[in-house]
Amino acid sequence: xxxxxxxxxxxxxxxRFVQGVxxxxxxxxxxxxxxxxxxxxxxxxxxxxxxxxxxxxELLQDKDIDIVYIPTPNYLHYEYAKKALLANKHVLLExxxxxxxxxxxxxxxxxxxxxxxxxxxxxxxxxxxTNKIKELIEQNVLGNIRYISMHASxxxxxxxxxxxxxxxxxxxxxxxxxAYTVEYLLHLFDVKTLQYEGICVKAVTGIPESCQFQFVIxxxxxxxxxxxxxxxxxxxxxxxGTKGYIEVENxxxxxxxxxxxxxNEQIIExxxxxxxxxxxxxxxxxxxxxxxxxxxxxxxxxxxxxxVTEKMNQLFQNPSNDFxxxxxxx
Ligand SMILES: NC(=O)c1ccc[n+]([C@@H]2O[C@H](COP(=O)([O-])OP(=O)(O)OC[C@H]3O[C@@H](n4cnc5c(N)ncnc54)[C@H](OP(=O)(O)O)[C@@H]3O)[C@@H](O)[C@H]2O)c1
Numbered sequence: 001x002x003x004x005x006x007x008x009x010x011x012x013x014x015x016r017f018v019q020g021v022x023x024x025x026x027x028x029x030x031x032x033x034x035x036x037x038x039x040x041x042x043x044x045x046x047x048x049x050x051x052x053x054x055x056x057x058e059l060l061q062d063k064d065i066d067i068v069y070i071p072t073p074n075y076l077h078y079e080y081a082k083k084a085l086l087a088n089k090h091v092l093l094e095x096x097x098x099x100x101x102x103x104x105x106x107x108x109x110x111x112x113x114x115x116x117x118x119x120x121x122x123x124x125x126x127x128x129x130t131n132k133i134k135e136l137i138e139q140n141v142l143g144n145i146r147y148i149s150m151h152a153s154x155x156x157x158x159x160x161x162x163x164x165x166x167x168x169x170x171x172x173x174x175x176x177x178x179a180y181t182v183e184y185l186l187h188l189f190d191v192k193t194l195q196y197e198g199i200c201v202k203a204v205t206g207i208p209e210s211c212q213f214q215f216v217i218x219x220x221x222x223x224x225x226x227x228x229x230x231x232x233x234x235x236x237x238x239x240x241g242t243k244g245y246i247e248v249e250n251x252x253x254x255x256x257x258x259x260x261x262x263x264n265e266q267i268i269e270x271x272x273x274x275x276x277x278x279x280x281x282x283x284x285x286x287x288x289x290x291x292x293x294x295x296x297x298x299x300x301x302x303x304x305x306x307x308v309t310e311k312m313n314q315l316f317q318n319p320s321n322d323f324x325x326x327x328x329x330x
Contacts, residue, residue, distance in 0.1 A: 001026065001288065002026055002027065002028045003026050003027050003028070003066050003067060003283070003284045003287050003288070004028055004029075004030040004064055004065050004066045004067070005021055005027060005028065005029045005030060005065070005066070005067055005068070005069055006029075006030055006031045006032070006033070006059045006060075006062060006065035006067070006068045006069070006089070007029060007031070007032040007033070007049075007059075007068070007069050007071075008033060008056050008059060008068055008069065008070045008071070008072060008080055008084075009033070009034060009035075009056070009070075009071060009072050010032065010034045010039045010040065010042075010043045011071040011072065013071045013094070014032070014043065014047070014071060015043075015046070015047060016274060016276055017069060017071065017276050017280075018047045018049070019273070019274040019276065020123075020274045020275075020276025020277045020279065020280045021276075021280050023273065023274050023276075023277040023280075024277050024280040024281050024284055025281055025284065026281075026284040026285075026288060027280050027281075027283075027284050029047070029049050030049075030050065030051060030062070030064055030065050031044075031049065031050070031051035031052065031053060031059055031062055031064075031065060032044050032047070032049050032051070032052055032053070032059075033052070033053035033054070033055060033056050033058060033059035034052075034053075034054065035054075035055065035056070036054065037052065037053070037054025038054075040052035040053055040054060056080060056083075057083070060083055060084055060087040060089060061087060065089060066089070066090055066287065067089060067090035067091065067092060067117065067283065067287065068080075068084045068089045068090070068091055068092070069092045069094075069121070070084065070091065070092070070093050070094060071094040071121075072094075073163040073169045073170065073171070074096055074099060074169065074170030074171070074175050074176075075099060075163075075168060075169045075170040077093055077094065077096070077097065077098055077099075077170075078098045078099070078103040078106075078107065081093045081098075081107050081118065082106070082107060082110065085107070085110045085111055085114050085116050085118070086110075086114075088114060088116065089116065090116050090117035090118070090287060090292075091107075091111070091116065091117065091118045091119075092118075092119055092121050092283055093107075093118065093119070093120055093121060094120075094121045095120055095121060095122055095179040095180070095183075095305075096120075096170070096175050096176075096178070096179045096305070096306065096309055097120040097179070097302045097305070097306055098306055099170045099175065099306075099310070099313075100306070100310055101303065101306050101307045101310055104302060104303055104306045105303065108299050108302075108303075111292065111293075112292075115292060116292060117283070117286055117287055117291075117292040117293070117294075118292075118293075119283065119286075119293075119294045119297050119302075120179070120183075120297055120301075120302045120305075121279065122179065122180075122183050122279070122297050122301075123252065123253065123275055123276055123278065123279040124180060124183065124184050124187075124251065124252040124253070125183060125184070125187040125296055125297055125301075126278035126279040126281075126282055126296065126297075127253070127254060127255075127270070127275060127278055128270040128272075128278070129248060129254045129255060129256065129257050129268070129270055130184070130187065130188070130251070130254070132257070132268060132270070133188060133239065133246055133248065133257065134187065134188050136246065136259065137188060137189070137239070137241075141241075141243070141244075141259075141261060142239065142240070142241025142242070142243055142244050142245065142246065142259075142261065143241040143242030143243035143244070144220075144241055144242045145189075145221050145239060145240070145241045146220075146221060146222070146240055146241060146242060147221070147222055147223060147239075147240040148185070148221060148222075148223030148224075148237065148238070148239050148240070149223065149224055149236075149237070149238045149240075150181055150184075150223065150224070150225040150226065150236070150237045150238075150251070151225075151226045151227075151233050151234055151235055151236055151237075152177050152180055152181070152225070152226070152227045152228075152233075152235050152251075152252065153227065153228045153229065153231050153232060153233040153235060154176065154177070154229050154230075155229075155230065155231065155232045156229050156230050157230065158229065158230060160203070160204070160205055164176065164207075164229065165203060165205045165207055166205065166207070167205065167206045167207050171205075171207045172203075172207030172208045172209065172229070173200075173207075173208055173209055173210060173211050173227045173228050173229045174198075174200065174207075174208040174211055174227070174309060174312055174313055174316065175309065175313070176227070176229060177227040177229075178211070178213070178225075178227065178305070178308065178309045178312065179305045179306075179309065180227075180251075180252045181213065181225040181227065182194075182196075182301075182304065182305040182308050182309070183297070183301050183302075183305050184237070184251060184252070185215070185217060185223070186301045186304060186305070187296075187301065188239075189217055189218070189221070190218075191217055191218065192218050193216075193217070193218055193219060194215060194216070194217055194304070194308070195215060195216040196213060196214075196215045196308050196311075196312070197213065197214050197215070198211055198212065198213040198214070198312045198315060198316070199211070199212055200212070200316050202316070206317075208313075208316050209228065209229055209230070210226075210227075210228040210229075210231070211226070211227050211228070211312075211316075212224060212225070212226050213225045213226075213227075213312070234249075235249060235250045235251070236248060236249045236250070236251065237251035243261050243262055244259065244260045244261035244262060245259075245260055246258070246259050246260075247259075247260075253275040254275075255269060255270050255271055255272060255275070256268070256269045256270075279297075282294065282296060282297075
């Protein structure tokens with residue numbers, strides 16, 4: 001049996017996602033849509049997809065689609081996930097799931113009422129490398145974990161008229177990448193408590209362009225996560241324990257990592273052509289087994305991530321939270 005995907009929009013990420021479906025064991029892309037029929041037909045031709053629609057609503061009415069993948073600008077995630085559930089489709093919704101906790105909770109409740117699957121697309125937690133790191137941490141190979149350093153950037157080359165620079169569209173580095181930080185940590189560690197603080201520099205349009213977050217997990221692991229857009233940084237996560245450390249480049253799509261324990265260095269690799277395949281295989285398995293809430297990319301991970309990101313956004317938008325020290329006044 002095949003799980004038939006409908007793709008909402010011709011977003012930049014779509015060709016990579018479609019490759020993941022093609023590489024998966026039970027997935028097939030049935031249709032794609034766009035606000036413009038011409039764009040939909042063009043991408044359908046390029047990616048070898050049989051059906052193309054000139055509106056999102058038309059795709060949602062296609063009875064031969066089991067699940068819709070929604071990679072629209074962030075502010076449209078809630079609206080189209082809700083429309084998809086109401087049209088009796090399962091939903092795979094890109095990160096950040098929604099811009100507010102209220103919206104996220106409503107989507108999970110609606111999915112339950114409609115007996116439909118809904119999951120935030122978070123490929124990082126399905127990667128074999130991520131799960132190897134989790135296993136090594138749990139086996140205490142690094143000793144007690146003390147410190148984590150994370151860097152993520154997307155060079156993008158966005159201009160100010162792009163939705164990624166619009167506050168109303170949920171643009172900016174915070175909504176763009178904070179879910180990676182929070183959900184990666186929640187997956188790797190048994191997080192009982194999480195302290196989370198942040199600072200940022202905003203673009204003239206008001207969106208956070210470069211952010212730094214400091215966090216404490218379970219009152220004993222300290223960490224920092226830097227996320228930025230329109231700058232190419234070294235992207236990595238480094239996890240330090242009392243016996244050694246793990247370094248993983250591009251941690252959200254990694255196939256390789258370096259582990260150094262008591263001076264001995266080892267490279268561990270899991271090559272694969274398209275990193276989306278693990279996530280898609282998981283979604284397919286859930287649907288084939290009539291399991292409508294992922295046991296891995298859980299509702300709890302998504303809700304906490306949305307909550308933290310919403311709080312950070314409130315902090316960044318509220319100048320009364322600013323503790324700037326002016327040197328001349330010291
Ligand atoms: N999981 C991952 O690895 C990953 C990577 C990158 C991005 N993402 C997520 O995927 C989503 C899309 O990101 P992207 O960078 O691929 O986006 P993008 O290239 O800017 O594409 C967004 C698409 O949304 C549609 N759209 C609808 N209303 C729009 C509007 N007002 N302005 C602009 N486009 C509009 C357009 O498609 P039509 O013209 O065809 O309607 C457009 O192509 C985001 O939520 C992002 O966080 C995930």
